[in-house]
Amino acid sequence: MDHLRGRILGHPRKDLANYIEGRGTYIYAESSPMDITRFPFSGVTPAALRVETKSVVHTFTALQNHLITTVTPSTATFGNIVRPLIDEINNVKYRTNILVLLSRASPDPRIRQAARDASVELANAEARLWLRADLAALVSAAYEWEMNHSNLDAQDRAVLDHVRGVFSRSGATLRDEADRARVEKAQAEISAINAAAIKDLTEASEGLWYTRRELAGCPGAWIATLKKEAVSGQEDELSDDDKILVPQRDDCFVHVLRSAINEETRRTFFLAYHRRCPENIDRLGQVVRLRDEVARLLGFENHAALKIQETMTKSIDKLQKTLDSLQSDLMALAESDIAKLVELKRADQKLSRDDVTLHPWDRLYYTDLQMKQHYSVDQAKVSEYFEVNHVVLEMLKLFEELFGIVFVPMPELDTWHHTVSPYSVCDGEQEGGGFLGFLYIDIFERPGKFSSQYHSRMQPGYFDTDGTRHFPVSALVCSYPDLLPHRDVRIIFHELGHAIHHLVERTKYAMGQSKDFGETPSKMLEHFVWLPEVMVRLSRHRQDDSKLPQDLANALAKSKTLNLAVRLLGLMQPAMFDLAIYTPKSANEASSIDTTAIWNQSRNKCLPYKDVEGEELFGQASFSPAFRGYDAGYFTYVMSEVYAADLFETAFARNPLSPAIGRRWRYQVLERGSSQPELEMLGRFLGRPLDIHAVLAQIAGGQTP
Incomplete structure (x- = not known):
């Protein structure tokens, strides 16, 4: 790995400076190009987020006004109206996509709220762009000229169609100014409502109290991570009547619904979970x-x-x-x-x-029983073989072999939390060894963190007009304990698939993908976690480092289509x-x-x-x-x-x-x-x-x- 680390740290200064500085991105205390080893997420403050947001909006609006004053419908082309507009949109994404991550994963509630506020302000600024009738008219004129006179390549033509379509679908072509104003106001209201809803979902702390007896059947290792209230006063030796707080999180839902023997426990947790x-x-x-x-x-x-x-x-x-x-x-x-x-x-x-009714809180429990009886698979035992750090490291190695890329640990990079692991991503030697981007892995649960699993496009990859390459940055963000059920191994494979897709994508523009297309590669990769050889490879028992037994891996593979x-x-x-x-x-x-x-x-x-x-x-x-x-x-x-x-x-x-x-x-x-x-x-x-x-x-x- 040393030769790869040297290549990354010695990357051509012009490209690396553009990447690191991010054209003024708010995560840096100074505006000069910075060394890769000084990536100061720890310098983020709510005030800096507000200042940067206002700067981005100001620059973004100024560019739009400049285009209006320098281009007319008779002179509008792809090169003088669409390309500068899309370049600035890419730049805005490059500077601000990280807000989504900070709003959900920052350990500081002030930064989470500031990031949400900034996201709303930026969403409103973008909505105003797409509502501009003057810009829409110029883009339409450029479209007509290019269709008749130019030889745009496929990507230029695709982005031209995209920009023209967004203007049309956003309201810029509405003739009635009052209608355009109403659309703008409605979009601002939607952004504010969405931010408030995500805030509550991210920071909700509800849970239900159960006794140890009521949680009988649930994994002891999981119960050990939960808050206790000892009626007997002996925290170290809980009795069956002492209370345990079960948060209404996705992982807790699976543990209770899959493992709790007491149907009333499953029923009450199911109902509470669906009333959050x-x-x-x-x-x-x-x-x-x-x-x-x-x-x-x-x-x-x-x-x-x-x-x-x-x-x-x-x-x-x-x-x-x-x-x-x-x-x-x-x-x-x-x-x-x-x-x-x-x-x-x-x-x-x-x-x-005649007395049997299968309820929704029964499905996981009896599927688990079915796994034990028909496939000799105990999911609780299986999870002991999937330690989250080892699973992720082995997945990265598997992706290296499949796709010809290399993940280089970069512990010198600053992160938003001490448990986050940063990597540089490069092509393998046979693929030319070029730098691809960065990947941050934030895998563990913690208070205030959005309790879901997702991929965040922290920064997009694209090319400037002068050919400068801006490299993508991805983050895998999850909320897991140390051990994973096989279901969650599959989810990590899915979300890492999104990261790989983002990092190896090589297009002129950061256009984004159709959602049904964007999900398909990651869904396809989920099939790999049902391969016995992959399960064995990803496994390591938490106590003795042993691998998942082959017969157990084979049994799990046979259960792929179960229910x-x-x-x-x-x-x-x-x-x-x-x-x-x-x-x-x-x-x-x-x-x-x-x-x-x-x-x-x-x-x-x-x-x-x-x-x-x-x-x-x-x-x-x-x-x-x-x-x-x-x-x-x-x-x-x-x-x-x-x-x-x-x-x-x-x-x-x-x-x-x-x-x-x-x-x-x-x-x-x-x-x-x-x-x-x-x-x-x-x-x-x-x-x-x-x-x-x-x-x-x-x-x-x-x-x-």
Whole structure:
């Protein structure tokens, strides 16, 4: 690694200075180019965030005004209007994308709040840009000229289409100035509401108290991490009646629902988990009404019809038909799975056949029992082999081999928390050894941190007009304890997949990706964690460093499609809800939207087990994608799952760890980002169009007899 570290530290000064300085980015105390070993996240202050935000907005607005005064419709071209505009948008992203990370992961609540405030201000500034009729007219004139006179390359043409489309979908082409003003105001209101909702979701501290007896069956190592209240006064030796506080976090939900023997414990925690953040019910209703109003002002039938333009799918009618067909097919496949779980519950509780009802808080518990009985797999024992640091390090090595990249630890870099691990990322020697970017891994849970797992594009990669390369920076942000169930190993693989996609992407512009395309490579990579050889490789027992036994790895691999139809229906439910709230038949219907009723209706339609009678749930209040950019877009998780199944089975399944196939995937798909039509690009990789039915065949072929 030393020769690689030397190359990174000795990177050509011009490029490295541009990367490190970030053109004035707020994380630096001084404005001069800085050495890579002095990356001062610790210098961030709320005041600095405010100053930098105002500077960015000022510069951004000044550039727009300059273009208006120097370019006319008769002289507008790609080079003098679109390119400088997109360059400045890229620069703004480069300086400010990190706000998302700081708002969710900074240990300082003042910085989290300042980052949220700054994000709202920047969102409003961006909304004002896309509402400028004068700029939209110049872009439209440039488009007409370029279509008739120039030979733009594919990426230039794609970004021209993109910019023109965003102006149109944002309201800049509205003739009525009052309508444009209303759109701007509504977008500002939406940004403020979303920030408040994410704040509450990030910093919520609710939990339920249970006795040790009530948590019987749950992993002792997990219970040991929780807050205790000893009735006996003996903290070191808890009795069965002493109290334990279980936070309403995702990991706790899985532990309780999967392991707690007491059904009442599972039931109460399930209900509490789906009643978090009640204040977000009204916020979501407000956001739905505002988004619907904006969509109708822009000439769209509803918000979903507007947002679908930003995906590979393009058609709401086609999407809904596809989802309805998948839902029907999955429901048929799930019937036999549910019947087996019902029989397990009947035998477990010694009930008569007529007395058995499988509730939503039963599914994970009896699936776990099914794993033990049919596959001899104890998930609690399995998790002892997946220590989070070792899992991540082995994943990085696997990605190195597949994609020809190298991760170099850089402990000298400053971070936002002492548990964060920074890496420089380079091409391997056979790929030319060039510098690719930086990766930060923030894996452990802590107070105040957003308790979810995600990839953050801290800074985009792109080229300036003069050819200067700005290198991407990614962060893997999770909230995990030391040991992971296999489910969470899969999630880390998914989120690291997003980071790899970002780091190896090599496009002129930081355009972003269609969400259904962006999720597909990461969903495809999830298939790797079901390979026995990969499971063994990622494993290391916490006590004796032993590997996951081969027979246990083989058994886990055989369970890959166990209840998969049920799990996909669980993914389908929020997708159906998300589309339903954004496809009202009228503005009046949107203004009186009852998101709680629609949430529960979608559960009754999509979930193949009996839901909660007489117990109203409002899980939409804690459905964070609704507030963080996946509005009318959650279906992308369903569709990417379907696409990924076809991609893996067709291209990877026969020889999944082949470096040749990994390189082909990298260079033909990942590296190209969205610089080409995405569905066509995936089709070229396969040699045929994607098959959405492949996943159904896999489920049918892998169901437990």
